[in-house]
Amino acid sequence: xxxxNDSLPEETAAWNFSGTTSKSWSGRSSSNLEWSxxxxxxxxxxxxxVGSVGNLTVLVVLLWRRNAxxxxxxxxxxxxxxxxxxxxxxxxxxxxxxxxxxxxxxxIVACKLQFxxxxxxxxxxxxxxxxxxIDRYMYTSTAIFLxxxxxxxx
Numbered sequence: 226x227x228x229x230n231d232s233l234p235e236e237t238a239a240w241n242f243s244g245t246t247s248k249s250w251s252g253r254s255s256s257n258l259e260w261s262x263x264x265x266x267x268x269x270x271x272x273x274x275v276g277s278v279g280n281l282t283v284l285v286v287l288l289w290r291r292n293a294x295x296x297x298x299x300x301x302x303x304x305x306x307x308x309x310x311x312x313x314x315x316x317x318x319x320x321x322x323x324x325x326x327x328x329x330x331x332x333i334v335a336c337k338l339q340f341x342x343x344x345x346x347x348x349x350x351x352x353x354x355x356x357x358x359i360d361r362y363m364y365t366s367t368a369i370f371l372x373x374x375x376x377x378x379x
Contacts, residue, residue, distance in 0.1 A: 262324055269321040276313045280306040297360065305353045311346035315339060 283306040287299050319339060323329070329336055 258325070266321045266324050269317050269324075273313055273317040273321070276309060276317070280310045280313065284310075301353060301357045301360065305350060305357075308346050308349035308353060311342065312350065315342045315346060 284303060287303050287306070292299070
């Protein structure tokens with residue numbers, strides 16, 4: 226992912242958007258990788274597998290057990306599962322691969338699309354959780370208000 230531009234001043238020409246020089250992105254052989262890199266990659270792959278299987282299971286259960294009384298909750302949970310799957314498929318395994326390779330084998334368009342997809346799925350997760358919180362607050366406050374109305378006046 227070298228983004229150098231020869232038309233830039235000499236002091237900034239070797240720097241890319243992430244603040245690293247092009248020399249630091251040179252490919253490393255697998256013998257130079259540290260044990261912490263292997264540990265990080267292993268954890269990322271475990272997270273990818275567990276997260277993908279878990280979110281796919283949630284989607285299968287939501288499709289298999291449809292309940293008309295819980296449509297809103299099922300939409301929120303399904304949306305969150307889809308957003309998490311999108312994040313799993315666009316971030317976790319790519320970061321693990323990138324830790325091993327230290328170079329981006331695709332073109333600049335794929336790089337920008339990957340960051341766009343990551344941004345969209347992260348925001349979808351956050352806003353879905355915010356909507357769930359608002360929905361639960363409205364449900365709880367309405368239930369408390371209705372209980373207050375049913376109390377007899379002394």
